[in-house]
Amino acid sequence: MRYAVLVTGPAGAGKSTFSTSFLTHLQASHRTGHLVNLDPAAASTSFEYEPVIDIRDLVSLEDVMSELGYGPNGGLVYCFEYLMQNMDWLEEELGGFDDDYLVIDCPGQIELYTHHPFLPTLVRHLNRLGIRTCAVYLIESQFMEDRYKFFSGVLSAMSAMVNLEIPWINVMSKMDLVTSNPDNPSGGARNGLRGRKNIARYLDPDPLLLASRRGEEANPSNPRFHALNQAIVQLIEDHPLVSFLPLDLTDPDSLETVISHVDYTMQYGEDEEPKEPHDLDEGDFKDEL
Ligand SMILES: Nc1nc2c(ncn2[C@@H]2O[C@H](COP(=O)(O)OP(=O)(O)OP(=O)(O)O)[C@@H](O)[C@H]2O)c(=O)[nH]1
Numbered sequence: 001m002r003y004a005v006l007v008t009g010p011a012g013a014g015k016s017t018f019s020t021s022f023l024t025h026l027q028a029s030h031r032t033g034h035l036v037n038l039d040p041a042a043a044s045t046s047f048e049y050e051p052v053i054d055i056r057d058l059v060s061l062e063d064v065m066s067e068l069g070y071g072p073n074g075g076l077v078y079c080f081e082y083l084m085q086n087m088d089w090l091e092e093e094l095g096g097f098d099d100d101y102l103v104i105d106c107p108g109q110i111e112l113y114t115h116h117p118f119l120p121t122l123v124r125h126l127n128r129l130g131i132r133t134c135a136v137y138l139i140e141s142q143f144m145e146d147r148y149k150f151f152s153g154v155l156s157a158m159s160a161m162v163n164l165e166i167p168w169i170n171v172m173s174k175m176d177l178v179t180s181n182p183d184n185p186s187g188g189a190r191n192g193l194r195g196r197k198n199i200a201r202y203l204d205p206d207p208l209l210l211a212s213r214r215g216e217e218a219n220p221s222n223p224r225f226h227a228l229n230q231a232i233v234q235l236i237e238d239h240p241l242v243s244f245l246p247l248d249l250t251d252p253d254s255l256e257t258v259i260s261h262v263d264y265t266m267q268y269g270e271d272e273e274p275k276e277p278h279d280l281d282e283g284d285f286k287d288e289l
Pocket of ligand 1: 010014173174
């Protein structure tokens with residue numbers, strides 16, 4: 001059985017950093033994982049692990065911009081469409097991996113998660129190849145700074161989930177930037193938080209955060225804004241699809257929790273046969289000695 005985890009989310013959410021930590025964790029657990037890069041704009045120095053499959057071997061943003069004269073946004077869309085027309089290339093590249101865990105670092109263009117057909121097409125191909133797939137969608141903890149920004153993140157996660165229809169885990173990344181001290185004014189998401197108990201309202205989104213009086217007071221003169229908020233509150237209440245796992249990469253338990261959710265979601269290892277003693281080699285016990 002092969003597994004693929006799509007690491008998704010808006011630009012700068014921490015996808016590449018999470019992918020690297022994920023692979024380090026797999027390695028430490030004697031599991032075989034590989035990085036797949038699907039970001040045609042990734043800098044060559046971006047990766048701590050060399051990608052085994054790299055969209056830039058097929059098409060890179062740099063080449064599209066210099067050879068076809070596209071700007072950066074049009075160039076990216078061109079790259080995704082080019083890959084969609086050449087999915088046989090990707091299928092061939094994916095063909096060589098058995099019993100492996102592929103960590104697929106996706107691009108951060110938000111349109112990919114809302115309406116572009118690239119990711120649904122990719123998921124269909126992975127399914128056809130019999131690769132069990134799930135998505136991790138990261139938004140960064142700084143979204144908790146401002147409740148409107150936060151709910152736009154919740155809605156983008158919801159829209160991406162509905163668009164892809166695969167097992168899905170939402171992650172609130174960069175939790176190391178959050179402190180529980182509301183009096184400490186410097187940096188990160190801490191200004192938006194009022195004590196640690198409030199974090200739960202963000203991890204399991206509480207629509208009342210949006211409908212609260214503080215929100216109304218900020219916009220007292222705009223009843224249409226209030227009506228829009230009420231409609232969004234209703235939508236989130238009626239479809240409680242989104243909740244977040246906190247990810248603090250400075251805490252190994254936090255990463256392990258996220259990875260065990262990914263494993264559980266993909267039913268990792270359920271089809272594996274237990275190893276017979278003669279199948280085990282010395283390396284399997286290296287750490288224990
Ligand atoms: N404090 C902190 N910073 C982080 C964490 N994860 C990522 N960063 C920083 O956030 C920035 C963006 O991280 P990336 O991993 O490149 O984010 P990305 O989502 O892959 O970015 P794009 O590919 O451009 O969309 C970098 O400066 C990272 O060092 C984290 O857990 N904590």
